[in-house]
Amino acid sequence: MFDTLSDRLTSVLKNLRGKGRLSEADIDATCREIRIALLEADVALPVVRGFIAHVKERAKGAEVSQALNPAQQVVKIVNEELVGVLGGETRRLNLAKNPPTVIMLAGLQGAGKTTLAGKLARWLRGQGHTPLLVACDLQRPNAVTQLEVVGERAGVPVFAPERGNGVGDPVEVARRGVEQARHAQHDVVVIDTAGRLGVDQEMMRQAADIRDAVRPDETLFVVDAMIGQDAVTTAEAFRDGVGFTGVVLTKLDGDARGGAALSVRQVTGQPILFASNGEKLEDFDVFHPDRMASRILG
Numbered sequence: 001m002f003d004t005l006s007d008r009l010t011s012v013l014k015n016l017r018g019k020g021r022l023s024e025a026d027i028d029a030t031c032r033e034i035r036i037a038l039l040e041a042d043v044a045l046p047v048v049r050g051f052i053a054h055v056k057e058r059a060k061g062a063e064v065s066q067a068l069n070p071a072q073q074v075v076k077i078v079n080e081e082l083v084g085v086l087g088g089e090t091r092r093l094n095l096a097k098n099p100p101t102v103i104m105l106a107g108l109q110g111a112g113k114t115t116l117a118g119k120l121a122r123w124l125r126g127q128g129h130t131p132l133l134v135a136c137d138l139q140r141p142n143a144v145t146q147l148e149v150v151g152e153r154a155g156v157p158v159f160a161p162e163r164g165n166g167v168g169d170p171v172e173v174a175r176r177g178v179e180q181a182r183h184a185q186h187d188v189v190v191i192d193t194a195g196r197l198g199v200d201q202e203m204m205r206q207a208a209d210i211r212d213a214v215r216p217d218e219t220l221f222v223v224d225a226m227i228g229q230d231a232v233t234t235a236e237a238f239r240d241g242v243g244f245t246g247v248v249l250t251k252l253d254g255d256a257r258g259g260a261a262l263s264v265r266q267v268t269g270q271p272i273l274f275a276s277n278g279e280k281l282e283d284f285d286v287f288h289p290d291r292m293a294s295r296i297l298g
């Protein structure tokens, strides 16, 4: 996903190598190149502006260092600013003091929520938890069956509405799912919800109703990193319509430009908790801003 950006940044920074001192003009030229690279990678403009302003200010004010030459210092600054844009510290999942911890997934249809529910459940099991998946996407045909399939692969039970009595009420299913978890001693509940192809008031209302019914400890906004700038507008719509406590980036294995991944934290103010990079259940991990920054800087 970050190949082009990574190549661009690496080559810009390489140009500084061998310079004994950096003039203001060198720093300005470097920042100009970085700015273009970020914009071409589809990073949101306000994020780019802030990023460049910080890098410039810090590079110009950089102390003469014994340990690092000027080029290395700029690389260090760019790296630190990238880590900052991506959220700084790794943010851990917020677990309830009194289980079950309720995690609700929200996002557009096709973002990868159902797949992610399976990935998250598998990961939670690996961490010693006893999760329960709850199928509240009653909108998309087959979503319930799809969740049952991923649940089975993950070795995690799925609470689903009885079939055959119409569409059913997702709010009721969510409520009963959490009750079932309490009953059967599942310590984490992951609730899959319905999405639409575009932002839609009814979908937002449904997600907000589920949220009010189960009061999640985490509401995770699941976003396809391949949708580019749209990721930012979608994130804003979900922030305003449902509210969320964390972000999950999916499809980081794609060859889109990746700016969404670099913008969403700053634009929404919420941290990225997990990232998905493939269709298989194991293509998933905790999101580490520092590792992602190192990957981007090659």
Ligand code: GDP
Pocket (backbone or CB within 6 Å): 107, 108, 109, 110, 111, 112, 113, 114, 115, 116, 195, 250, 251, 252, 253, 254, 276, 277, 278, 279, 283
């Ligand atoms: P939902 O509508 O939000 O529940 O989305 P799904 O979980 O059904 O995923 C939509 C499509 O994206 C499916 O074909 C998934 O296999 C695929 N998908 C999900 N996550 C990833 C990912 O990280 N990488 C890739 N390449 N495909 C993914």
